[in-house]
Amino acid sequence: MDKYDVIVIGGGPSGAACALSLMRHHNKSVLLLERSDFTQQRIGEQVSHSIFDFVDYLGLSPEDFGADCFVPNYGKISYWGSDIASSHHSLFTAQGQTYQLDRAVFDETLLMTVVERGGTIIPRCKQIKVAQQGSVWQVQLSHPAQGDLDFQSDYLIDASGRQSKLGGELGIERTVTDQLVGVGAFIHHPQRVFEQQQRIESCEYGWWYMAGLSKELAVVTCFTDVDLMKEMKLNRQAIWNTHLAKTKAIAPYLQGSHSTQARLWVKQANSQYYSSAFPERFVAVGDAVASFDPVSSMGIGFAMSSACHGAHALISAEEGVVQYYQNDIQRIFDEYCEIKDRIYQKEQRWVGLPFWQRRALFASLERSVVNV
Ligand SMILES: Cc1cc2nc3c(=O)[nH]c(=O)nc-3n(C[C@H](O)[C@H](O)[C@H](O)COP(=O)(O)OP(=O)(O)OC[C@H]3O[C@@H](n4cnc5c(N)ncnc54)[C@H](O)[C@@H]3O)c2cc1C
Known part of the structure; x- marks a missing residue:
């Protein structure tokens, strides 16, 4: 049976960034397991300039993604809270320049770099089952070409996105604010x-x-x-x-x-986060650990930042670092809820209708816990 330092489940931006971070900064062997064959169209493309800090941290440069992967955005035109259009040019806002990402090129470049640097990626993995025996993770799966496969690792990362089932299987609570x-x-x-x-x-x-x-x-x-x-x-x-x-x-x-x-x-596209303690030698990153309303444009930047932070916390020898990581996720989520509530409260024309009523004052404080 093949053994790796870390098994990452999910090959989106957060899974690939985790793998790169673990190899570059911690010299770990990584196996990345992905359910799809990577041909599906990826959703989400609006990012802020902070994406380049994470690209740099992973030992890549914007040029590695080709000339057209990060196209500067002019800004946005919105009808929000009024019948009159408002226009925000990226150059003249406090948030600074934003970019349209070519998701196919972005995701593929991250994944190709994982392989070039010695990581192993297996697409088309079905029925992934995980179990922790002592300090070792046992991972079983079924593959259409290779049959049943078994792997072991010291650490496990859930990067399987917003609809992750892994946390539920491991008894981790998920708190959701909307649908x-x-x-x-x-x-x-x-x-x-x-x-x-x-x-x-x-x-x-x-x-x-x-x-x-x-x-x-x-x-x-x-x-x-x-x-x-x-x-x-x-x-x-x-x-x-x-x-x-x-x-x-x-x-x-x-x-x-x-x-x-x-x-x-x-x-x-709802807002949710893992809200109870992780098992030993485990973290979740990206949309799996916390996901955000696209009105915030936070998803991909957070996927990259949580991947780098989560990977570092996971293999840190220091006591309690994973808990600090989880506290940080909770703080980010709370701050995000305040921003999201403010955005929705700018629209007052339909406050009596269900969609807007559900997003009225302090709506995000009404949270329900699932996976219990
Ligand atoms: C409609 C919409 C618009 C959005 N727009 C934006 C935007 O403009 N800007 C922005 O920053 N963000 C946006 N987002 C959010 C953004 O898409 C996500 O935050 C980002 O893709 C998260 O990356 P991830 O790697 O954590 O998860 P994902 O990209 O979801 O990747 C998860 C991967 O795990 C795989 N997987 C799932 N289950 C399993 C399993 N059991 N076993 C193995 N593999 C598995 C999936 O196939 C997938 O490849 C948007 C989201 C939506 C829904």
């Missing part, structure tokens, strides 16, 4: 040149988002609560189109374009 989902499509326009700009518009049942990904491709997403999505049938293309057509900031911009996929995608 936000994103219903979206990638939109192609053969003649149009989409600007590197975000368009955001609130509405009675949530908010719409559009971002140009490349000259001809944009992503359009409707964010609402899962019960409202079902009630309004917003996951049906014709109904989604009808509501999109009513937007002021987005619809006029999409005339003549078409969806690149046969079906809309639906992604969980």
